Amino acid sequence: MQLRIFTEPQQGATYDTLLRVATATEELGFDAFFRSDHYLKMGDISGLPGPTDAWVTLAALARETDRIRLGTLMTAATFRLPGPLAISVAQxxxxxxxxxxxxxxxxxxxxxHTAYGIPFPPLGERFERLEEQLEILTGLWRTPAEETYSFDGRHYALTGSPALPKPARPGGPPVIIGGAGPVRTPRLAARYAAEFNLPFPRPEDVAPAFERVAAACAEIGRTEPMTYSVAQVVCCGxxxxxxxxxxxxxGRKVDELRExxxxxxxxxxxxxxxxxxGTGCERVYLQVLDLSDLDHLELLAAEVLPQV
Incomplete structure (x- = not known):
């Protein structure tokens, strides 16, 4: 079982805070540092000093860490056009x-979206845009050198793109798709994802969601293995x-967190x-909400990580 640290910086964190957490993540032996991609705080907190951009943050951390994986749960398809996003992620x-x-x-x-002037279409259209962006992003990353890429969809069109720059790995970074939706999400995961993530489930709810993704993979004849993961708020003492x-x-109750x-x-x-x-889960994203409490990470690394 891999344990990954997952942060929510929109709740109030500077880059320096995130760097401290990412550095601890690496030094303590966790597999990865992930962050949300949000522009507005949630709940009754100040959110100060305000949001940090996910891909700007990860670019900086890419140069200040050596081993840990780096990523987002989840970048929103509404935030960025697919061509520029492909460039940012590849870089x-x-x-x-x-x-x-x-x-x-x-x-x-x-x-x-309304706070920062970002269009927020209805859910059906958001799924349409997500699918087109997945096709474009993976298409750009996989286009052979010195060839061009074109796409003509309902929401996006690319003509003769040089499909540059290329990511470090052929084919691009592993794609993670998550959510509890019973139809569209498993279908998109089966087609595009290396990993399916179920956010904040109870153990008894995991197997049916994983089974839906496995069935979607079988339906299209996919033979490439799928990695299955969950995200959980973590609070250890x-x-x-x-x-x-x-x-x-x-701001949580112990009994509620245990449940x-x-x-x-x-x-x-x-x-x-x-x-x-026991459900087939191979990774757990530990959502750490108090980013000032590095002793929490040390406890998890010393007394949980070695046992899993």
Whole structure:
């Protein structure tokens, strides 16, 4: 089981804060540092000093880390045009030596769109745009050198693109698609994704979602393996007092976190991760909400990571 650190910087974090967390992620032995791609805070917090751009952040971290994978859960298809996005992701992949993984979704948070003047079409159109962008992004990355790429869709058209720059890895970064949708999401994952991620499920809800993706893969005759993962809010303490202190710091209740997240003592976390493993899950993204608490990461690395 791989454990990855997953952050939500729109809740209030500078680049320096993210660098400290990413550096700790690498030094402590976690597999990857991921961040959300959001432009507006959520909930009753200040959000100061304001959002940081996901791909600007990852470009900088690409030069300041050596081993960990770097990526987004999830970049919104509404935020950027597919051609410029392909350039940005390819460049960061090259800057990192091929360590980028590309989480991509429809976009869902309407308030951040209206706050920053980003169009927010209805869900059906967002899925249409997501699918066209996936076709364009992977098409640009996979176009052989010295050939051009063209695409004529309902929402986007490219003519004679040089399809440059190329990512560090042939074919481009692994694509991650996630969500609990029963039809369109599994279909897109089967066609485009190297990894399917289920956000914040209970263990009993995981197997049916994974099975839908596996069925979609079988339907199109896919033979390439799919990696299956989940994301979970994490809150760990050596005892109840430490656990409660960490839950209070993120504005959550211990009982609720135990029910809906990955919370408790290290042994409790190991037990619940084992339940996810039993569903076929191979990676857990640990959503760390208090980015000032590096002792939390140290505890997870010392007493959870070695057991999984």
């Amino acid at each position: 960061v992949d090259e800057m990192s030596g091929g360590r980028v993984e590309f989480g991509f979704g429809t976009g869902w948070f309407e308030a951040e 050596r005892d109840e007092a430490e656990l409660r202190r960490r839950a209070d710091a993120i 809906n997240g990955l919370a408790g003592t290290p042994d409790e976390l190991v037990d619940k991760i084992g339940k996810f493993a």
